Amino acid sequence: MTALVCPVCGEPLSARERAFVCTGARGRIHSFDRGADGTVNLAGGGYRPVSGDPPDMVAARCAFLRAGWYAPLAERLAEAADGLGAVADAGCGEGFYSVAAARRCGFLYGFDLSKKAVSRAAKLARAEGLENTLFSVASVYSLPLADRSVDAVFSVFAPVAEEEFFRVLRPGGTLFIAAAGTEHLYELKAALYDTVRKNAPRADLPAVPLKKETLTFSRTLPRDALRSLYRMTPYSRRSSPESEAKLAALSELTVTFSFDLYRCEATK
Ligand SMILES: C[S@@+](CC[C@H](N)C(=O)[O-])C[C@H]1O[C@@H](n2cnc3c(N)ncnc32)[C@H](O)[C@@H]1O
Numbered sequence: 081m082t083a084l085v086c087p088v089c090g091e092p093l094s095a096r097e098r099a100f101v102c103t104g105a106r107g108r109i110h111s112f113d114r115g116a117d118g119t120v121n122l123a124g125g126g127y128r129p130v131s132g133d134p135p136d137m138v139a140a141r142c143a144f145l146r147a148g149w150y151a152p153l154a155e156r157l158a159e160a161a162d163g164l165g166a167v168a169d170a171g172c173g174e175g176f177y178s179v180a181a182a183r184r185c186g187f188l189y190g191f192d193l194s195k196k197a198v199s200r201a202a203k204l205a206r207a208e209g210l211e212n213t214l215f216s217v218a219s220v221y222s223l224p225l226a227d228r229s230v231d232a233v234f235s236v237f238a239p240v241a242e243e244e245f246f247r248v249l250r251p252g253g254t255l256f257i258a259a260a261g262t263e264h265l266y267e268l269k270a271a272l273y274d275t276v277r278k279n280a281p282r283a284d285l286p287a288v289p290l291k292k293e294t295l296t297f298s299r300t301l302p303r304d305a306l307r308s309l310y311r312m313t314p315y316s317r318r319s320s321p322e323s324e325a326k327l328a329a330l331s332e333l334t335v336t337f338s339f340d341l342y343r344c345e346a347t348k
Contacts, residue, residue: 164184166189
């Protein structure tokens with residue numbers, strides 16, 4: 081038995097060799113096949129395959145993160161997972177932070193609406209020799225997890241589904257949210273645009289007392305890394321060809337990375 085529940089009837093899911101199968105306690109057994117990559121689609125009826133980030137954005141994020149540019153953030157998340165039983169990474173993307181957490185916790189569930197990202201995450205975990213992970217297509221707003229079943233929920237640059245996160249957290253479990261800080265990527269924006277503002281604080285934070293710390297560091301990025309960074313951000317979707325050309329002309333750029341890290345405990 082796992083912490084997973086059937087997205088159709090909500091009954092517990094058991095792992096079989098090639099599938100997850102529910103108990104059928106409500107009269108009908110539902111079965112969800114595991115792909116060759118080990119992932120499973122537990123998104124339920126409302127899932128649209130186009131949901132999630134587009135493939136080029138996923139590929140850029142993969143290249144950038146795996147080059148280690150955000151390693152201090154990964155280390156901070158790994159510390160937060162250290163010694164915990166089950167952790168859910170909600171909106172896990174291609175699993176860079178999930179894998180960092182999985183090295184330090186008992187079991188890691190990664191959920192994302194992007195099938196491609198989830199598949200990459202599973203392959204990364206396999207390449208790292210981790211057998212304590214399961215990556216699944218699912219929405220953060222409808223996690224296929226039992227009530228009070230995990231010790232921590234991580235939400236890293238992903239939508240915050242407050243009610244759902246507190247539903248799946250055990251009492252005393254930790255919600256950990258990582259979001260862009262006010263200074264994050266300031267120089268990248270300054271290279272693209274004439275007028276630049278600092279980032280506004282995140283607006284969709286849970287309405288509960290949160291402990292906040294900020295992790296800030298800067299790195300000088302060579303052209304390739306700068307391009308990957310740009311392509312993984314929303315700026316690549318809204319910049320003019322002129323702005324893109326300005327960025328492409330740079331051989332390197334020193335960029336500030338700043339992350340707001342919020343944490344709170346589930347009380348019930
Ligand atoms: C900016 S990426 C962050 C990915 C990963 N946490 C990271 O930091 O590398 C946001 C992720 O949230 C996913 N996402 C967006 N809406 C979602 C939803 N409703 N449910 C699950 N995942 C979602 C996207 O597919 C994408 O992978």
